[in-house]
Each structure stands twice: as C-alpha cells, then as structure tokens.
Amino acid sequence: xxxxxxxxxxxxxxxxxxxxxxxxxxxxxxxxxxxxxxxxxxxxxxxxxxxxxxxxxxxxxxxxxxxxxxxxxxxxxxxxxxxxxxxxxxxxxxxxxxxxxxxxxxxxxxxxxxxxxxxxxxxxxxxxxxxxxxxxxxxxxxxxxxxxxxxxxxxxxxxxxxxxxxxxxxxxxxxxxxxxxxxxxxxxxxxxxxxxxxxxxxxxxxxxxxxxxxxxxxxxxxxxxxxxxxxxxxxxxxxxxxxxxxxxxxxxxxxxxxxxxxxxxxxxxxxxxxxxxxxxxxxxxxxxxxxxxxxxxxxxxxxxxxxxxxxxxxxxxxxxxxxxxxxxxxxxxxxxxxxxxxxxxxxxxxxxxxxxxxxxxxxxxxxxxxxxxxxxxxxxxxxxxxxxxxxxxxxxxxxxxxxxxxxxxxxxxxxxxxxxxxxxxxxxxxxxxxxxxxxxxxxxxxxxxx
Numbered sequence: 001x002x003x004x005x006x007x008x009x010x011x012x013x014x015x016x017x018x019x020x021x022x023x024x025x026x027x028x029x030x031x032x033x034x035x036x037x038x039x040x041x042x043x044x045x046x047x048x049x050x051x052x053x054x055x056x057x058x059x060x061x062x063x064x065x066x067x068x069x070x071x072x073x074x075x076x077x078x079x080x081x082x083x084x085x086x087x088x089x090x091x092x093x094x095x096x097x098x099x100x101x102x103x104x105x106x107x108x109x110x111x112x113x114x115x116x117x118x119x120x121x122x123x124x125x126x127x128x129x130x131x132x133x134x135x136x137x138x139x140x141x142x143x144x145x146x147x148x149x150x151x152x153x154x155x156x157x158x159x160x161x162x163x164x165x166x167x168x169x170x171x172x173x174x175x176x177x178x179x180x181x182x183x184x185x186x187x188x189x190x191x192x193x194x195x196x197x198x199x200x201x202x203x204x205x206x207x208x209x210x211x212x213x214x215x216x217x218x219x220x221x222x223x224x225x226x227x228x229x230x231x232x233x234x235x236x237x238x239x240x241x242x243x244x245x246x247x248x249x250x251x252x253x254x255x256x257x258x259x260x261x262x263x264x265x266x267x268x269x270x271x272x273x274x275x276x277x278x279x280x281x282x283x284x285x286x287x288x289x290x291x292x293x294x295x296x297x298x299x300x301x302x303x304x305x306x307x308x309x310x311x312x313x314x315x316x317x318x319x320x321x322x323x324x325x326x327x328x329x330x331x332x333x334x335x336x337x338x339x340x341x342x343x344x345x346x347x348x349x350x351x352x353x354x355x356x357x358x359x360x361x362x363x364x365x366x367x368x369x370x371x372x373x374x375x376x377x378x379x380x381x382x383x384x385x386x387x388x389x390x391x392x393x394x395x396x397x398x399x400x401x402x403x404x405x406x407x408x409x410x411x412x413x414x415x416x417x418x419x420x421x422x423x424x425x426x427x428x429x430x431x432x433x434x435x436x437x438x439x440x441x442x443x444x445x446x447x448x449x450x
Contacts, residue, residue: 023413023445030074031062056404056419061411066093068430071416079416080435082356084426086418087233087265087290090349090378091339092430098294098335105331111323118330125337126292126302129273131282132261136302137311138325142264142289143171145299148311148319149287150175150227152301153258155317156310159224163217163257165208167235167392167422168228170262170287174199208232208391209240211247218255225258225285226251230275233265233424235392237381239374245281252284258307264289264299265424268337270377271346278376291340294332297323345429349378352436353427357382359440367447369402378427395422402450409446415439 038045046052046060053060061073069092071081084090091098105118123136139145150173154160162175170176177192178200204223206213214226226248232238252259261283266275268291276282285303292298302308310317339345353375361382364371372387373380383389383398384406403421410417418425 023442025412026075026077026414028059028061028073028075028077032059034062034074035059050418050420050423053419055400055421056407058408058411060419061416068092068094069428069432069435077414079411079414080431080439081416082425082427082439083416083418084428085295087269087379087426088293088295090269090291090426090428091294091336092428093295095294095336095339095430097339098332101331101335102294102296102328105327108327110328111326113322116325116327116330118327118334119325122292122330122333122337125334126288126300129277129337129341130263130267130286130288130302131273131276132284132286132304133302134305135308136300137308137319138321138330139289139299139301139319140297140321140323140329141171141299142262142287143173143299144321145264145287145289145301146171146176146262147173149260149285149301150225151319152303152307152310152317153225153227153260153285155315156307157224157256157258159222159257160202161204161220161223162202163204163206163214163223163226165206165228165232165392167208167238167395168232168262169234170227170229171264175203178203178205207393208235208238209244210391211244211251214248215251215255218251218257223255223257225260227260227262229265230261230263230279230281230283231266231270231376231379232392233379233381234422235395236383236389236398236422237374237379237424238389238391238395239376240279240390242279242281245275245279249281249283258284260285260287262287266376266379268292268340269349269379269426272340275376291336292333293329294334294336296329296332298329298333339429346377348429349427350375352431353378353380356380356427356436356439359436360443363440363444363447367444367450369447369450370399378429379424380427381424383421405450406446409449410442413442413446415442 044052064072064074071079126136127133174195204217263274267288271278287301289299312318357373357375357380361371361373370386373382384402385398400421
C-alpha cells in the first residue's frame with residue numbers, strides 16, 4: 001500500500017471532546033470565507049439545499065474530514081456528528097474495513113459500465129435481508145430509485161395515479177414534489193417552480209396516519225400505488241403505528257394497488273431488514289439507498305419477481321444508469337452490510353438513540369420547554385412542541401425559530417445536528433456513551449439559555 005493511502009487510512013482521534021471539558025464557543029472564519037466564495041460559484045453556495053442552513057440561520061460550516069462519530073471543519077473545530085452524511089454513515093465515518101476494501105477494489109478500476117460480480121454479491125445480500133425483495137435494480141441515488149419505482153408501478157398495474165403522504169419526500173422528481181416536506185418545507189416552498197401541472201395531476205396526497213384519507217383517495221380508482229416513508233424522516237422524525245402500516249397494506253390489496261415503502265432512509269437503519277422487518281408489514285416494492293452504498297452514491301429498488309421482471313431488459317419498462325452498480329459502491333455496501341449483520345448491532349443503535357432522545361427531551365422539559373421525541377433503530381428526532389407528532393401538520397406546529405437558536409448554540413459547542421426541524425437525526429455504531437453523555441450535557445447548557 002502506498003504511503004499516502006496508508007496515511008489516509010490511519011484512525012483519527014475522537015476523544016478530544018471530553019466529558020470534563022467545559023463547553024467553548026467555536027469560531028468559523030475559514031468556513032465563512034469558503035462559503036462566501038461558494039455562493040458565487042454554486043446556487044446558494046451548496047450542492048443540496050438543506051446544507052445552506054437557511055432554516056436555522058447563520059452560514060454552514062465547511063467540513064475538512066470525518067472519522068467515527070466525529071467531524072472536523074476547516075477551522076479545526078471538532079463535532080459529535082448526528083447527521084452522518086444524511087444517513088449512510090451507520091458504521092461511523094470512514095470505517096477502516098470499508099476504506100481498505102474500497103481501496104483494494106479501486107486498483108481494478110473505478111467504473112466498468114459492464115456487469116461485475118460485486119453486483120451479484122450485494123444483490124443477494126439485499127434479497128436475503130429485505131422481506132419484500134426478490135429481485136433488485138441498482139441505481140446511483142435514492143431519487144433515481146424512486147423515479148424508476150414510480151414508472152414501474154404504473155407499468156405493472158397499467159394505472160396512472162399514485163398516493164403519497166403530506167410531508168413525505170421521495171426525491172426531487174416532478175411527480176413527487178407535492179407537499180414533499182424536508183428541503184421543500186425547510187425553504188418554505190409549497191411546491192417547486194418548473195414542475196408542470198401535468199406532472200402532478202396524477203399524484204394524490206393523503207394525511208400520514210389517517211387511513212380514512214387513504215381509502216377516500218383509493219375509491220377514486222385508477223390508483224397504481226400507495227407510496228410512503230414507513231418511518232417519516234423528512235417531516236422531522238415521525239414514527240407510525242403498526243396498525244397504520246398494516247392498514248395501508250390491507251387497503252392497497254383491497255383496491256388492487258401496490259404498496260411501496262420508500263426505505264431510502266430507513267433501509268438497513270432501523271433494522272437489518274428495514275422498517276418492513278421492524279414493524280412486520282411487507283410492501284410490494286421497496287426503494288433503498290444511503291446505507292447500502294456504505295457512503296458512496298447508490299440507490300436501489302426491488303420487489304416481487306413478477307413486478308421486477310417488467311424492468312428492461314427483462315421487460316418493457318425502461319430505466320438505465322451509466323454508473324449504476326459500479327464496483328466501488330458495491331464493495332462499500334457489501335462491507336457495510338457484513339458488519340451490520342453481526343449480532344447486537346441494531347439493539348445497540350436503538351439503545352443509544354433512546355438514551356439520546358430521552359436525555360434531550362428531559363433536559364428541554366426541565367428547562368421549561370415543550371418537547372417531544374422518538375426513535376427507531378439508528379434513527380431519531382425531537383420537536384419543540386407538545387406531542388404526539390403523528391403527521392406533517394403536527395410537525396409544522398413545532399417552534400422552528402427556537403430550533404434554529406438551539407441548532408446554532410449546539411453547533412458552537414461542538415454538536416453537529418441536521419439544520420432543519422424537518423429532518424431526522426442518525427445514530428452510528430461509532431457513537432460512544434461518552435459522545436451521548438457529552439451531547440446531553442451540552443444540551444442542558446444550551447436549553448437553559450433559550
């Protein structure tokens with residue numbers, strides 16, 4: 001191994017945020033300088049909108065490096081990171097085994113544009129893990145997976161309409177940018193300009209958690225699929241009841257529609273088999289991404305064999321991608337999933353998520369703030385409002401201004417959180433008890449000042 005690569009693989013220390021150290025307030029001079037320049041080069045200075053910190057105020061910090069549960073910015077500030085590159089870093093950042101495997105694979109080339117055996121290996125792991133998946137198609141992102149999925153469900157059923165839920169996000173394809181939560185809600189945009197009316201005429205919106213609203217829309221006929229996040233992460237964190245998910249399953253079957261779980265966020269994060277394993281409800285089609293790429297760009301959609309055989313070249317429904325199934329993403333996903341399959345991993349993730357959420361909510365209430373929160377596996381969140389939060393309209397009632405002040409104060413003291421009240425947080429296997437205790441300690445300090 002060359003010296004430069006060996007140095008890259010050396011572990012970075014993650015214990016400098018000690019429990020005994022008093023909180024200090026960071027400065028961000030270099031980050032501000034780089035971001036100021038970035039705004040002259042890229043729209044809003046970022047490559048994805050929520051990174052711009054629009055809903056929490058102030059400029060974003062510019063990262064220099066990451067390792068384990070920690071991140072460092074260009075000013076040398078160190079953070080306990082609960083964003084985890086928006087979900088993929090479930091093992092922790094820059095896992096040594098994943099880096100080693102990717103480096104070894106890279107010697108053979110970065111992309112083939114042809115079949116490679118690693119695709120078979122990862123496909124078998126996904127099929128073995130996810131209850132609904134008998135065949136899988138790899139893509140380069142969750143958005144691509146959802147674009148392929150919506151075309152597939154329409155082709156298979158020969159129907160046009162799809163039902164989604166208020167506040168659920170399924171990527172930035174035109175058909176889905178209707179009451180889409182997440183980045184759209186963060187920016188205060190009800191929909192996106194540039195989306196033609198014709199693209200959304202067949203997209204119907206139901207209220208999350210409300211089966212009556214689902215059935216009323218199904219009764220209109222010609223519905224190809226009911227599509228939902230089985231745990232919402234794009235309206236903040238919202239955990240459904242099993243009864244709601246099972247009701248969606250039963251109603252879809254009753255009216256001849258397919259049930260689709262968008263598990264781009266929840267897949268391999270709330271459990272090894274995703275939310276469908278966690279809750280015991282099996283959809284017809286599943287979309288995936290984030291974790292299955294081990295930190296490299298990847299997405300996938302899968303389902304019953306009879307449905308997936310509609311996809312070209314097995315069938316007439318066309319979808320393609322130049323870099324789909326590339327060997328680096330496949331290898332990173334394989335190595336990540338090997339570790340996730342080890343006993344006790346998801347029990348650890350959920351225990352740590354529980355400890356963190358309960359600690360923050362208790363600290364908020366002790367300081368006189370209304371607060372509620374929840375968790376599932378390695379996914380969590382909380383709101384500045386009285387609970388429960390069961391749908392997007394409930395989430396909108398949370399105190400977003402207070403969240404913005406909280407976010408900035410936590411950031412200045414070394415805790416990196418998603419920069420929107422409408423985003424979930426992520427726990428990794430690299431987070432330690434010390435990380436969580438320190439986060440709760442800082443939270444108590446900050447909440448006392450809000």
